[in-house]
Amino acid sequence: MFHQPGYIENVSLRLSEVLADIGVDERIVLKRRKTFLLGETMFTIPYKTVDVPGSSYFLGSQCEGTTTTGLDSDIDNLLCHDDFNIIQDWADWEPGVYNYLMIQDETVSPGCLLQNLRDDAHFPEDVPNEHHFRDGTGRILLRNTSLTALRAQANQVGVRHGPAYAQQGYPGFKDVDIVDALPCRSWPLQARQWLDQQGVGQWPSDHMKRYCRNTGCFVVAVGSKDSEYEDLEWRISTSLAERCLMFNLSMAQIRCYILMKMILKTFIKPHFEDTISSFMCKTVLFHCIANTYSYVWRENNLLxxxxxxxxxxYNSILNENCPHFIIPGNNLMRGHIPHKYKPHILEILHQIINSRGTSLLGIKCDDLGERIQLKISHLPSVKTSDWISGGLLLTAANYIYDALSIYLFWTRNRSYKVAMQTYIFKLVCIFYQCQGVEKTFCSLLAPQFCTTLGSLLASSSIRQYNSISAEALNWISLGLNTDVSSSKLKLASMFYCIGDTQRTETVLRGIEAKYDLNIVEPVCKCHDFIHQPPRRGFNAICDNHNEEAIQYTTAFCVKFLPCEKNCVPHELRYEMFRSTQEERAFRGLGDYWMDWAVVDSLPYLYFLQYKTYSHLGRQEDKQRALSKLARTIDQEPNLGHRETALNLLGQCMEQEEQTVVALHCYLLSLNLRERNNVAKFHICRLLSKMANNL
Structure with missing residues (x-):
């Protein structure tokens, strides 16, 4: 069979089909890219709107769309400190910022040193501090440990790997590798020759190179291990240019790269973990594309x-030389392949190359080998695009959730009303000035602020007049479609708090009609908990839609700030006082939400229905809502605030005069969250009540 005419073409086509089945096709690749570019925007726009000098970039496989479910790639996040100005020419010096001159010579090649410059004049700085070192020539050089100190001051933790800090993701979320970087707006000197080179593949194009040149570069805090300047040396990164190159690959080239990573994961990493990296594979791919005629890269020639x-x-490992594609003086393999491992790695690659594709049958990642056999045998295999699409939409929804949380966190100790108005104004300005994902992000986030602004205005008018002002209703109406339920539940909560049970019931009925239990997924990232896979119905819709599906397939948890307390029923308002003074000492930086009243949408829907039907005297509907509340707490797998829902259920049971059941609810709640849980108060209150009734 392996020597039959057309074997290479047939296997290549089947292999391409298998890769398409596991999500390596143009549609899913573009979805991945858009999702992570949206996330990149989520971190950068908040910096712009609160005048923090920083930018965020998502790089690597997730943003490139060059991964699969089985490869399970981490998220690479580069955080750029824009209050620094790294220059290669004195003409680029700027007043009022941290200016550093990039020093590049043979002693630190391919890296650089950063000489501190004064921010008020074109002169070198001559006074060092704990972050700087005076070398033998009198230059004040920035230590590459300085960014470590900045991260420590920000209470950001993680395990350092080279220039990156690895942060373990929440259960169900990807791990994140965070790299701190300083910006240089000019193209690195060591890469200028690359702009003029052109191989037989005529790739990259002149247009791509012009774009790359305009991206400038970064410097990241890592030095060569064998350098005498290891704690002073900085690595030059052209990561935005590299991302541009990846975004311009053909589907055959992307599939080739993914296969290389699968081979790496299956045959090399289990035995030789820290030798060959995926970035080396990417670099090898770049060199091959540049030096091979473009007609070679076809689907039917994938093998x-x-x-x-x-x-x-193989040749790079043999010669222990893998030159960086853009900065060829940087040998990526230097010091990475121990002499004792080298012959074994070469033998593995030799066998794979000579196998004419049969070695791919041994790849278990994404069931690739099994899928190839099914495809060659003309048997059907399961496509995974819907699961991938569902995961990507949840990722996008979580980015919106994170962005809102970041803004609310930054607004503490300030006027929420002024802050919300400012944020909305700036987002609207960005919306009309920008295109693409920035425009999309603003359109998804601005309504969240409209809801919050409307709710806090309503809280103020309820306190003064026991009514909801027209201004509050206008603002909240602009945010009603953030998702299926959370904003509408805030509106229902307002009506309930002023005693307008008819309008409360109408709003709640509309929410329940649109909350399809087979489709809608809860979204909460207030804390880490194990997330179960999304529903099939959710995935199916996500596969045919983009981020606009957030509005009708997701249900964010409902957040009430202390300034919104008059829009909150007293049963939920207790949650704003969940922490004792002692417990506050054990709270982390991300636990700021514990001073708010936060509840998952679906339990809150049924709780409000129970309370509303109680006031309306509709006993059958009231009991139905109570049953649904209990069933949701027991059966919905992805509740982020199950303990809060149990506290609400317990108070409902008290209203039903089922005190033993209520006590059981509070105890279950306390088992879920031992600290920072108002269930302790409810238990004490209920026991006192029971004792007094004896």
């Missing part, structure tokens, strides 16, 4: 393309 790249990787 040949893969062999070409593996052979190039």
């Amino acid at each position: 040949v393309c893969l062999s070409l790249c593996l052979l190039a990787l």
Whole structure:
């Protein structure tokens, strides 16, 4: 079979089909890119709107769309400190910022040193501090440990790997590798020759190179291990240019790269973990594309393309030389391959190259080998695009959730009303000035602020007049479609608090009609908890829609700030006082939400229905709502605030005069969250009540 005419073409086509089945096709690749570019915008726009000098970039496989479910790639996040100005020419010096001159010579190649400059004049700084070092020539140089100190001051933790800090993700979320970087607006000197080079593949194009040149570069805090300046040396990064190159790959080239990573994960990493990296594979791919005619990179020639790249990787390992594609003086393999491992790695690659594709049958990642056999045998295999699409939409929804939380966190100790108005104004300005994901992000986030602004205005008018002002209703109406339920539940909560049970019931009935239990997914990232896979109905809709589906497939948890307390029923308002003074000492930086009343949408829907039907005297509907509340707490897998829902259920049971059941609810709640839980108060209150009734 392996020597039959057309074997290479047939296997290549089947292999391409298998990769498409596991989400490596143009549609899913573009979805991945858009999702993570949205996340990149989520971190950067808040910086702009509160005048914090910083930018965030998502890089690597997730943002490139060059991963699969089985590869399970981390998220690479580069945080750029824009209050620094790294220059290569004195003409780029700017007043009022931290200016550093990039020093590049043979002693630190391919990295650089950063000489401190004065911020008020074109002169070198001559006074060092704990973050700087005076070298033998009198230059004041920035230590690469300085960014570590900044991260420590911000109470950001993680395990350091080279320039990156690895932060373990919440259960159900990806781990994040965070790299702190300083910006240089000019293209690095060591890469200028690259702009003029052109291989037989005529790739990258002149247009791509012009774009790359305009991206400038970064410097990241890591030095060469064998350098005498290890704690002073900085690595030059052209990561935005590299992302541009990845965004311009063909589907055959992307599939080739993913296969290389699967081979790496299956055959090399289990035995030689820290030798060959995916970035080396990417670099080898770049070199192969640049030095191979473009007609080679076809779907029906995928097996040949893969062999070409593996052979190039083999030669790089043999010579222990993998030059960076843009900065060739940077040998990526220097010091990475121990002499004792080298022959074993070469033997593995030799066998794979000579296997004519049969070695791919041994890849268990994404069931690739099994899928290839099914495809060659003309048997059906399961496509995973819907699961991937569902995961990506939840990721996008979580980015919106994170952005709102960041803003609310930054607004503490300030006027929420003024802050919300300012944020809305700035987001609207950005919306009309920008295109693409920035425009999308603003359109998704601004309504969240409208809801919050409307709610806090309503709280003020309820306190003064026991009514909801027209201004409050206008603002909240602009935010009613953030998701299926959370904003509408705030509106229902306002009506309930002024005693307008008819309008409360109408709003709640409308929410329940749109809350399809087979489709809608709860969204909460207030704390880490194990998330179960999303519903099939949710995934199916996400596969055919983009981020606009957030509005009718997700249900954010409902947040009430202390300034919104008059829009909150007293049963939920207790949650604003969940922490004792002693417990506050054990709260982390991300626990700021514990001073708010926060509840998952679906339990709050049924709780409000129970209270509303109680006031309306509709006993059958009231009992139905109570049953649904209890069932939701017991059966919904992805509740972020189950303990709060149990506290609400307990108070409902007290109203039903089922005190033993109520006590059981509070105890269950306390088992879920031992600290920072108002269930302790409810238990004490209820026991006192029971004792007094004896």
